[in-house]
Amino acid sequence: MSETITKSYELAKERYAEIGVDTDKAINALKNVKLSIHCWQGDDVLGFLFPNQDLTGGISVSGNYPGRAKTADQLRKDLSEALSVIPGKHKVQLHSIYADTDEKVDLNELEPKHFQSWVDWAKQEGVGLDMNGTFFSHPKSASGFTLASADKEIRDFWIEVGKGSRKIAEYFGKELGQQSVNNFWIPDGYKDNPIDKLSPRLRLVESLDEILKEKIDEAYTIEAVEGKLFGTGVESYTVGSHEFYEAYALTRGKLWTIDAGHFHPTEDVSDKFSAFLPFGKGLMLHVSRPVRWDSDHVVIFDDALTRIARALVRDDLLDKTNIGLDFFDATINRLAAWVVGSRSTLKALLQAFLAPINDLKKAELEGNYTMRLAVTEELKSYPFGAVWDYYCQESGVPVGTEWLKEIVAYEKDVLLKR
Numbered sequence: 001m002s003e004t005i006t007k008s009y010e011l012a013k014e015r016y017a018e019i020g021v022d023t024d025k026a027i028n029a030l031k032n033v034k035l036s037i038h039c040w041q042g043d044d045v046l047g048f049l050f051p052n053q054d055l056t057g058g059i060s061v062s063g064n065y066p067g068r069a070k071t072a073d074q075l076r077k078d079l080s081e082a083l084s085v086i087p088g089k090h091k092v093q094l095h096s097i098y099a100d101t102d103e104k105v106d107l108n109e110l111e112p113k114h115f116q117s118w119v120d121w122a123k124q125e126g127v128g129l130d131m132n133g134t135f136f137s138h139p140k141s142a143s144g145f146t147l148a149s150a151d152k153e154i155r156d157f158w159i160e161v162g163k164g165s166r167k168i169a170e171y172f173g174k175e176l177g178q179q180s181v182n183n184f185w186i187p188d189g190y191k192d193n194p195i196d197k198l199s200p201r202l203r204l205v206e207s208l209d210e211i212l213k214e215k216i217d218e219a220y221t222i223e224a225v226e227g228k229l230f231g232t233g234v235e236s237y238t239v240g241s242h243e244f245y246e247a248y249a250l251t252r253g254k255l256w257t258i259d260a261g262h263f264h265p266t267e268d269v270s271d272k273f274s275a276f277l278p279f280g281k282g283l284m285l286h287v288s289r290p291v292r293w294d295s296d297h298v299v300i301f302d303d304a305l306t307r308i309a310r311a312l313v314r315d316d317l318l319d320k321t322n323i324g325l326d327f328f329d330a331t332i333n334r335l336a337a338w339v340v341g342s343r344s345t346l347k348a349l350l351q352a353f354l355a356p357i358n359d360l361k362k363a364e365l366e367g368n369y370t371m372r373l374a375v376t377e378e379l380k381s382y383p384f385g386a387v388w389d390y391y392c393q394e395s396g397v398p399v400g401t402e403w404l405k406e407i408v409a410y411e412k413d414v415l416l417k418r
C-alpha cells in the first residue's frame, strides 16, 4: 500500500464531497461493472480450429508483433496475465473458432464439450463467459454469404453453427452461474451495388428465426445481434445493417449489439442507447475505436469513450447493458492492448460516476443550463486520477504504468519464447 496514493485519494475525496459526490460510492458502483473482454485480441482473430485458415469477413488485423497465442492454453495464460492487472471481476468473450479439442470438428459440429477447458479456466479465474458463433473464416463463407445465402445448403450449414452456439452459451450460463450473451455477427454483403436488397434480408430473418426456434432459459443465455455499416470488400451493401438488427432485436426480444466501430464516423453511438432502451430488452456493446476505414483500433480514453460511459451512467442504463470490447491490433503487445482498452473503459466509467448527476439533472429541468455547462466543464479537471489509482491499489492491481512492467516481463519470459 502506498501512503501517497491513499493521501491523494483522501484529498480527492474531499474535493468531490464539496460538490456532493461520494467517491466511495463511485468506486463501489465501478466494482459492479463487468466488462466482457474479447479473447480474439490475443491471437489476431484466427482461433485454433483451422490453423491454416486466413481471417475473412471484411475484417483484418495488421501487424506481426511476436508472441501470438497459438493454442488455447497459451491464450488462456495470456488472458489470465492481462486480467491480473485489470481491476474488478469480468467476463471473457469466446468465438466458435476457439474450441479447444483434438477432434477434427467443423464449425457446425461444435458442442459444449469442446469448450470444457474454457469453462474450467473460467471457474478458476472467477470470470463469466460470453459466446459468439463464428460466421467467417471458413470455405462455406467464401461467397461472402452465410445465413443470408441464396444457397440453401450453405444457409443450413450456418444455421447449424448458430444453433450449436446457443447450446454452448447455455452451457456457459449453467456452469458459471451467470447469463452468457451469445452475439451474432455475420459478414454477408456485396462489394458493389446489388439489384435485390430485400431477398437477402428476408433470408436472414428466416435463418435467424430458425436458429432461435428452440426456447432456451434466459437465465443461462440470451442472443444479441450486431449490425454494421460496411466491411472491407463489402462496401456497398451489408445485409445485417443497423436498422435490420434493431428491428430484429425489438421484435424478437433480443439484445441489440452496438459496435462503436460500425457506424458512420460522425454518428455518436452513445446517443443510441437511450433511444433504443425504452423499447428494447437490452444492449450489448462492442466498445471499439474506428480510425478511418478500420473499425477496430485499441480503445483509448477519448471523447467517444467518455460519451459512451457518461450515457450509461447518467441515464442509469448499466443494468440493461453488457459492455463488451472488440478490437484487434498486432502491432503492439497483444496483452497490453487488452489492458489499455479495459482500463480505459473502466476509467471512463469511473469518471462518469464521479459527477453530481442528480444536481445536474435538477438544474437541467429548471432550465439552469449555465450551471450544467459550468459544472460539467469544471468536472473535467477534478482529481479523478487519484480515485482511479486508489481503486487499483484497493483491488490489488498495479497503479499507473506499473502494469506495463509486468506485461513487459511476461513478454520476455513467455511471449518471446514461443
Ligand SMILES: C[C@H](O)[C@H](O)[C@@H](O)C(=O)CO
Residues within 6 Å of the ligand: 040, 045, 059, 132, 185, 226, 228, 259, 286, 295, 326
Ligand atoms: C470477431 C468479432 O466477431 C467481430 O469483430 C465482430 O464483432 C465485428 O465487429 C465485425 O466487424
Ligand SMILES: [Mn+2]
Residues within 6 Å of the ligand: 185, 226, 259, 286, 326
Ligand atoms: Mn463487433
